[in-house]
Amino acid sequence: MPLLQWDDRFSVQVDSIDAEHKKLIAMINALHDAMRQQRSRAVQQRVINGLVSYTRIHFVNEERLFVAHGYPDAAAHKQEHARFIFKVKAFQDDFERGKLGLSIDLMNFLSDWLRDHIMESDQRYSAYLTAQEPPTSSPTAPPPAGLASAR
């Protein structure tokens, strides 16, 4: 069973961003597998590096979306991204120096952070964007009523 699974409630109604979130979930699960299967440090390092660089790309793409649509809470959201990158980068450096290894605590931190960030902060810009214009994804799966009205 994967550590983190895509849930339709994660959808931000922007197909490209949903695809990026799915990829991040897959990368966190791959890191979890690398830990459980006790893969070599070199393999684990590659998975960590891939996750960190893809996370940066994803954050840049979201932040471009904020600029393009004049999202009013962009500054606070960008700060959340920056704080996460700071922590993950510190771990990446410690891992590289052999000071730290993968742990279930780290895996839970990554998984919980991504899930909570998507469900709270990312859903907030999603509500703002969908109020501005029709959703770009197929209308077959509208956001749950409770979620949309709570924003």
Ligand SMILES: [Fe+2]
């Ligand atoms: Fe995101």
Ligand SMILES: [Fe+2]
């Ligand atoms: Fe975000």
